[in-house]
Structure formats: C-alpha cells, structure tokens
Amino acid sequence: MIAFNRLGASLDSDTRTTSPHSPRHALAAHRTAPDWMIWFALASITAFTTTTTPALPQAGVSLVKVDFSVVANGYRMSKLLGSNVINDKNEKIGTLDDVIADKKQVNFAVLQVGGFLGVGGRLIVVPYESLAIDDNGQKITLPGASKEELKKLTEYHYKSS
Numbered sequence: 001m002i003a004f005n006r007l008g009a010s011l012d013s014d015t016r017t018t019s020p021h022s023p024r025h026a027l028a029a030h031r032t033a034p035d036w037m038i039w040f041a042l043a044s045i046t047a048f049t050t051t052t053t054p055a056l057p058q059a060g061v062s063l064v065k066v067d068f069s070v071v072a073n074g075y076r077m078s079k080l081l082g083s084n085v086i087n088d089k090n091e092k093i094g095t096l097d098d099v100i101a102d103k104k105q106v107n108f109a110v111l112q113v114g115g116f117l118g119v120g121g122r123l124i125v126v127p128y129e130s131l132a133i134d135d136n137g138q139k140i141t142l143p144g145a146s147k148e149e150l151k152k153l154t155e156y157h158y159k160s161s
Helices: 022-032 036-050 068-072 147-152
Strands: 084-086 090-103 108-115 123-126
Touching: 068 147, 090 147, 108 147, 123 147
Parallel strands: none
Antiparallel strands: 084 090, 090 108, 108 123
16 A cells, blocks of 8 residues: 655655665655656546546436437427316316326316416316327317316315425
C-alpha cells in the first residue's frame, strides 16, 4: 500500500535517509512525484473511464420503436377535454370532463351532464370505446344516448388525493 503523507513523498522509501549521491537516492528521486501530479493522473483516468463508457440499461426497461404515423393519427386528450358530447340525433348531451386509464389502456370517459356552463352538472362514467370521435377530433358522439338516460346513471366522484 502506498501512503502519501507529504508533498513529494517517495513511492518506496524516504529520500532523507539516503546520501544525495547514492544509487538508492537516484532511484528514489526518480520515483518521487508531487502529489498533485499523481492525483491529476488518477482524476484524468477516472474522468476518461466514466465519460466514455455507455450507460447500462435499467433492469426491466426496453426501448420500443414508435410508428409516428400512428401517433400522428391519434387524439390528444388535452384537446378533447371540455368538448361537447352529442348523441346520434346531434343533440348535446354533455361535455367530456376527463379520461381515465389504467396502466395499460384508456378505459373510461367521464362526462358532465346537466347543469349550465359547468355549474350544477353531475359526472357520470361511460366506457371510452362507446364514444365515436371523428377523424379531426372535433366531434364526439355517444350513439343511442340521451341526456335523461345519462342523468339516471350513478354519479361519479373523483377520489380525493
């Protein structure tokens, strides 16, 4: 084990105990290096090895190649929220309040029915698949529904967090 206890310490012996003209002193002086040079070399090696090695993937994480043409044809939920929901008779029956997803897929749409300008309405839940959304995401239809039928459904309350 090498100990660095002072600036210019020898790697194998103390130079103070040898004659300045002895071969042992020459060998010791040759192996003597200031501490800052050694630490600089160690820091350089450490920096080089830590910055040039690629990051290892996390366990259980895999990259998936995404088809952007599919993504481009999808709906941005942030743009759909607040949109009117109509029935197949083109009557407004509510607004899209929220979309609920589990860890794998979108499952439910929360609709606000009744009320005026968001006041006095009640929230109900329908399966997301039951909504028909046009290609532009401008028209959301719930076929076969009426405002009266939706008001009969059990009211939904968000879980407080």
